[in-house]
Amino acid sequence: MRRRGLRISLCFMWGVLMMMVVIAGCASSEPSWTDFVGSAVEKNFPVPKEANQTETALNNSKMDYVHYKLTGLQESNEIPEAYEKVIAEWGWKEKTEESTGTTRVYEKGKQIVQLTLHDNSFTVLVPKKEEKMVIQGLESSP
Template identity: 30%
Template sequence: MKQLLALLSVTSLLLLAGCSNVYSQEDGYRMAVINQGFPVPKNAYEVKPEECTDEISKAAKYKLQGIGDEDGNPPDHYLRTIEEWGWTELVEDRRGAIHFYEKNGKIMSLNIRENVFDVFEMTSETAS
């Protein structure tokens, strides 16, 4: 009986941990680790980011179930939240699933893929 109870407890913990990292607009947003003015979903967890390049000064990579579909399209609520936080999308610079935003002279890039996304702080304006 104790073994069954222990197994049920472990299984419940695993289910709770697995469900906690799924995109939900109700969970809200927090500041990105690389730019405190750029929102990321609260329940996204950071993983090792991509290497920075001449165009990228800072990078952060997050995992989150349901953040993007197989084509890299993010949830509309997340895009609206970015704009509510004062960022303006540079629509002419968009490259597929890569979105660029500007605020107070800073350029941020958001690259969404299925269940993972990158946030980059750019060193200069993007070239169209």
């Protein structure tokens, strides 16, 4: 009888251990960098499909931005090479002279996008273009 209880306990512990291994395997902390969709603020700028949108500011007078949560990113690291490759494939070119620290500035045609890395998240920001109005003055004639 005592052996049977020991077997049941061992089977139970083995089952719990297997469940922990499966759960740990499913909770990967690294993004896959394989599937991308357009950003919420600029549909032509790629973001990883597995990133979760957490905050958005649209129709701001100076900028539009969206903040995404993506476990595994580190502010102290560079943008992952696979992500940089996809950004280039989507037609964006980095403006290295304007990129600083954890913020990268990209350009496609006349559109500008800023990508900033944070720990376990990133922000895509689209600055608004300043529209300059031309005001013509009256010229006095002699």
